[in-house]
Amino acid sequence: MIQGKLSSDLLRGHTDTMILNLLLSGDKYGYQITKLIYANSGENYELKEATMYSSLKRLEKEGNITSYWGDANQGGRRKYYKITPIGEKTYKQNKRNWEQAKFILEKLL
């Protein structure tokens, strides 16, 4: 698990892109998102609920995603998030920006 605050902040800055990436493969609800981020990070990064929601609400406001309530199952209702065409563009752009930043940082650090 990532302990240092700095490394955690570095990752936090990319929460929007991480979530958009997950939604590219299909609609997902909150718990699925945190679970997949934990699993796909090799159990190295736990996305906090507060961080996830501040990102989800921002993405929704910017038109990158939409949300809808699923049917109630035995536990309760789940709210699903869906990526929009704008979101797909944002994802590609963010990914390009990251590739570029990585290229530069690897030369400088």
Next chain:
Amino acid sequence: MNKNEQLKAYVHTIFAPYQDIKSANEFEEELLQNLLEKYSEHKQNGYSDQDAYQMTIDSVGDVSELIDTLNLSYNELEEAIQMNFSKQRLTDSDFQSVSVHDGKFNYSNLKRSDFSNSDLKNSTFKGSDLTECTFENANLTKTLFRNSNLNKVTFNNCIYVGTYFKRCNLTGLVFDGETFRSNVQFRGNDLKKADFNGATMDQLTYNFLKASDADLSNVIIHKGGL
């Protein structure tokens, strides 16, 4: 209370001041659903109730960030200040040191909640279950308790001015050493075995209690103006 109930109470406490706001209600439902599933998965992975609960709560992160996410307008925040906790299930809530004057805690389940150091001026508790609640150093000026269950409630060093206890269960409560400053009224309460040893009160309060057959030996009567 099982851990699912405890999670529900925990999430509810976060959103309690924003009950009248639809976006807050939906957000509460959504967050709770995530946490319940997370908890159940930790359990399936072999963690104890307590460990699974702690891991789930720790995964929430910064609560103030959650509230920021609600992106409440100024008007909505203003409304939230006029708090209404009516018809809520708020067991084990922590209201310590909060200012909720004019708050309405009606027809609510508030078992084991802590109101210590809080300002409850003009607040009403009608038809609510206050079993095992704590009121230490609370300001109960003009606070109304009506038809509420006050079984095993702790009152200690509160400010009582015009506080009104009407038709409440006050059996066995300890008010010893408490100072009822003025116009504190007790009407139609069950006061069996209530303890007012060393309490200070004015004649009005004394008369009410006397009429309810409370044990008033060792009560100090003051002439008002405390």
